[in-house]
Amino acid sequence: MASVSLRSVHKKFGPITVLQSIDLDIEDGEFVVLVGPSGCGKSTLLRSIAGLETINGGEIHIGERQVNHVAPKDRDIAMVFQSYALYPHMDVRRNMGFSLNLRKSPTRMVVERVSAASTKLGLNSLLDRLPKQLSGGQRQRVAMGRAIVRNPQVFLFDEPLSNLDAKLRATMRTEIKALHQSLKTTAIYVTHDQVEAMTMANRIVVMSDGVIQQVGAPLELYDRPANIFVAGFIGSPTMNFFDAVIDGKQAGLADGSLLALPASAAVTEGQKVVIGIRPEHLHFTDTGIPGTVVVVEPLGMSTQVTLDAARERVTLLALERPVLAPGDRKHLTARPQDIHVFDRASGLRVN
Ligand SMILES: Nc1ncnc2c1ncn2[C@@H]1O[C@H](COP(=O)(O)OP(=O)(O)OP(=O)(O)O)[C@@H](O)[C@H]1O
Numbered sequence: 007m008a009s010v011s012l013r014s015v016h017k018k019f020g021p022i023t024v025l026q027s028i029d030l031d032i033e034d035g036e037f038v039v040l041v042g043p044s045g046c047g048k049s050t051l052l053r054s055i056a057g058l059e060t061i062n063g064g065e066i067h068i069g070e071r072q073v074n075h076v077a078p079k080d081r082d083i084a085m086v087f088q089s090y091a092l093y094p095h096m097d098v099r100r101n102m103g104f105s106l107n108l109r110k111s112p113t114r115m116v117v118e119r120v121s122a123a124s125t126k127l128g129l130n131s132l133l134d135r136l137p138k139q140l141s142g143g144q145r146q147r148v149a150m151g152r153a154i155v156r157n158p159q160v161f162l163f164d165e166p167l168s169n170l171d172a173k174l175r176a177t178m179r180t181e182i183k184a185l186h187q188s189l190k191t192t193a194i195y196v197t198h199d200q201v202e203a204m205t206m207a208n209r210i211v212v213m214s215d216g217v218i219q220q221v222g223a224p225l226e227l228y229d230r231p232a233n234i235f236v237a238g239f240i241g242s243p244t245m246n247f248f249d250a251v252i253d254g255k256q257a258g259l260a261d262g263s264l265l266a267l268p269a270s271a272a273v274t275e276g277q278k279v280v281i282g283i284r285p286e287h288l289h290f291t292d293t294g295i296p297g298t299v300v301v302v303e304p305l306g307m308s309t310q311v312t313l314d315a316a317r318e319r320v321t322l323l324a325l326e327r328p329v330l331a332p333g334d335r336k337h338l339t340a341r342p343q344d345i346h347v348f349d350r351a352s353g354l355r356v357n
């Protein structure tokens with residue numbers, strides 16, 4: 007196990023900058039999840055840590071060691087890819103032991119490590135099969151096993167569950183989390199999945215365009231996003247946004263309705279802001295922002311209602327089961343303490 011620290015990491019492909027001055031300290035044993043839109047540089051960052059890409063500036067430390075010029079095989083990390091990348095002509099046992107055999111590890115150690123990992127992952131009955139004789143979920147487990155047997159300092163995962171169906175994803179997610187709790191190996195995990203990010207991470211790193219936007223515990227990011235980008239990226243359904251202008255202790259929305267602001271909002275009269283309200287924090291009231299129901303979606307545990315209000319398409323999540331039909335006119339409000347205020351020019355949080 008080891009800490010990982012990135013100092014001003016910079017990466018270009020030809021003239022195009024893909025990672026701009028990335029600074030990040032990952033503690034020994036931590037499970038860090040990287041999220042961000044497609045193309046923002048998540049895989050490039052993982053591959054740089056693994057040594058599969060050469061960085062153009064900055065430093066990467068794994069434990070005490072600066073690894074900028076250390077070959078991938080000597081960095082003592084194990085990477086699990088979305089594609090699994092199993093050797094098709096080798097059975098499960100040989101796939102799992104391959105990297106150890108490549109290092110000429112003693113046969114007894116290989117047998118012991120493969121056996122321990124296959125027991126942990128429930129692969130004992132599949133050891134003689136070829137990858138093509140396995141289901142997607144089983145292949146994923148073999149890829150995990152291949153990483154585990156190396157007993158690395160750090161695990162790197164690049165969307166390892168994205169080829170699985172929703173149910174299997176949820177099972178594997180729980181298993182990977184349990185595995186981390188027992189192995190306690192430092193892990194860096196890339197995903198597109200909101201639920202994976204929220205549930206697995208000790209800390210989430212939100213990236214966009216090669217820049218880190220915010221780093222924090224899942225609920226910290228959810229409750230206090232540092233800017234509009236993070237506010238819109240974390241949470242599903244996404245946060246509602248309203249353009250507004252500060253009018254005394256209230257925010258004046260595009261349709262003229264007024265919303266009371268949280269006391270903590272550091273704003274000035276006439277300032278242009280963006281108001282953010284999560285779907286579960288919007289409520290129906292007698293007065294408030296007038297809206298028209300567009301779509302009602304019963305989800306069982308909750309009801310998702312889409313409305314047009316204050317010149318925006320708005321989502322409201324109700325835990326009760328409101329009786330509504332498209333075209334119904336309703337009023338919306340939120341408690342001041344549930345309102346996020348961002349400066350419109352800088353995009354930064356001001357409360
Ligand atoms: N070998 C390469 N040569 C040139 N450009 C590359 C190369 N690899 C990646 N890029 C570019 O670098 C940027 C970041 O790519 P990267 O694969 O890191 O994104 P990502 O965040 O992992 O995206 P996704 O979520 O789609 O996997 C993209 O614009 C991509 O086109």
Ligand SMILES: [Mg+2]
Nearest residue numbers: 048049050164
């Ligand atoms: Mg990627």
